[in-house]
Amino acid sequence: MSELLIYYLMSTQNVSGIDTILNPFQLYTIPLDDWITQFINFIVNNFRPFFQAISFPISWILKSIEWFFLAIPPLIFIIVLGIITWKLVGKKIAIYSIISLILIGFVDIWEQSMVSLALVVTAVVFCLVVGIPVGIICSKNDRIEQVIRPLLDVMQTLPSFVYLVPVVMLFGIGEVPGVIATIIFAIPPLIRLTNLGIRQVSPEVVEAAIAFGSTPLQVLWEAQIPLAMPTILAGVNQAILMALSMSVVTSMIAVPGLGQMVLQGVGRLDVGLAAVGGLGIVLLAIMLDRITQSSRFS
Numbered sequence: 304m305s306e307l308l309i310y311y312l313m314s315t316q317n318v319s320g321i322d323t324i325l326n327p328f329q330l331y332t333i334p335l336d337d338w339i340t341q342f343i344n345f346i347v348n349n350f351r352p353f354f355q356a357i358s359f360p361i362s363w364i365l366k367s368i369e370w371f372f373l374a375i376p377p378l379i380f381i382i383v384l385g386i387i388t389w390k391l392v393g394k395k396i397a398i399y400s401i402i403s404l405i406l407i408g409f410v411d412i413w414e415q416s417m418v419s420l421a422l423v424v425t426a427v428v429f430c431l432v433v434g435i436p437v438g439i440i441c442s443k444n445d446r447i448e449q450v451i452r453p454l455l456d457v458m459q460t461l462p463s464f465v466y467l468v469p470v471v472m473l474f475g476i477g478e479v480p481g482v483i484a485t486i487i488f489a490i491p492p493l494i495r496l497t498n499l500g501i502r503q504v505s506p507e508v509v510e511a512a513i514a515f516g517s518t519p520l521q522v523l524w525e526a527q528i529p530l531a532m533p534t535i536l537a538g539v540n541q542a543i544l545m546a547l548s549m550s551v552v553t554s555m556i557a558v559p560g561l562g563q564m565v566l567q568g569v570g571r572l573d574v575g576l577a578a579v580g581g582l583g584i585v586l587l588a589i590m591l592d593r594i595t596q597s598s599r600f601s
Contacts, residue, residue, distance in 0.1 A: 347472050354473045362479045364428065369421035377408050388594060396593045403586040412561065412583045419560035420587060422478065422553075423546045426485040430542045434490045435535065438497025439523070448498060455491040463488055463552045471556055481558030485549045492541035500534030501527050540595040547588045561587075 372380070381404045389397035407416045441448040466484040474480040504527045512522045528535070550562035561583045568577025 343469055343472055351473065358474050358479045358483070361425065361429065361482055365421060365425040365478055365482055368424055369418060372417040372421050373414065377404075377413055381405065381408075392594055396590075399593065400590045403590050407583055407586060410579055410582070412564065412579060415559070415561050415564055415580070416583050416587060419547070419550050419562065419584070422482055422485065422550065422558065422560060423543060423587075423591075426482050426489060426546045427539070427543055429482075429486050430490045430493050430546075431539065433486075434493035434538070434542070435497050438494045438535075438538075439501060439528075441494065441498040442501035451494070455494060458487060459491045463549060464555075467552070467556055476556045478558055480556055481553035484553055484556075485546045488549050489542040489545040492545065493535075493538035496538030496541070497531070497535050500531030500538075503534065504530045536595055540592060543591045543595060544588055547584055547591070550584060 375383075381401055384404065385397050385401040388400045407413055437451065441451055463484075466487055470480045470484045470487075474483060501523075508526055508530065509522055512526045517525065550558070550560055551565050552562070554560070554562035554566040561580045564580030565577045565584070568574065568580060
């Protein structure tokens with residue numbers, strides 16, 4: 304009996320040892336979640352005033368654009384936008400834009416659409432202010448491009464919901480944190496395509512400009528950026544569409560607009576409410592997509 308007990312204990316130890324060899328991760332795991340939480344808490348406790356100062360210009364621009372869109376009577380807004388679109392990109396897109404806005408008004412989502420449009424416009428403005436200069440710098444310096452590329456990879460592959468946690472901890476809830484999360488989510492394609500567009504400009508064009516006595520800044524503004532403009536506008540187009548797609552996610556942190564309608568519809572199992580909100584997002588997305596993709600505009 305004792306021999307059987309000894310054999311059992313030895314076999315148990317061997318199995319345990321084999322399990323340890325096959326799965327060494329059970330011996331030690333890296334507490335990455337605790338480290339990240341401690342890092343975020345450190346930033347919140349020591350640098351929150353800095354982030355609050357960052358949110359002030361975003362809040363001011365957002366409120367100004369939102370007030371402007373809501374203050375204009377719908378009929379005047381539709382006519383003016385139709386005329387501007389006709390002059391910039393042509394008759395077909397202008398007609399589509401007018402029909403889309405009329406449909407948005409008739410399904411009673413005009414105010415929510417204007418709020419979402421203001422959020423998207425604000426986010427895209429800051430994407431342009433930050434993304435295009437960063438893309439230009441990356442195109443001029445390979446080392447900086449190699450440093451920024453992994454960061455852009457993380458920003459593009461990280462699930463959009465993950466952005467909400469640090470943004471809420473640093474900026475609270477509401478429209479401004481939603482815009483900040485949208486900027487982080489939408490800016491990578493603009494940086495990438497700006498960098499790509501300038502790098503793809505023919506070296507012969509650059510050499511010819513230098514040969515005629517142009518300074519590096521003149522080469523950039525008068526040769527490289529105009530030739531790279533279609534690619535840059537493709538980046539703007541992607542930023543706009545990604546900003547609109549983010550509207551539903553940011554509604555989880557009390558951001559109003561069409562995204563909140565979709566979220567409320569899903570929460571209440573109200574298919575009609577969610578479908579109407581989604582229809583508004585689709586109509587705005589197609590309208591902005593066609594405007595920025597137009598060859599005449601580019």
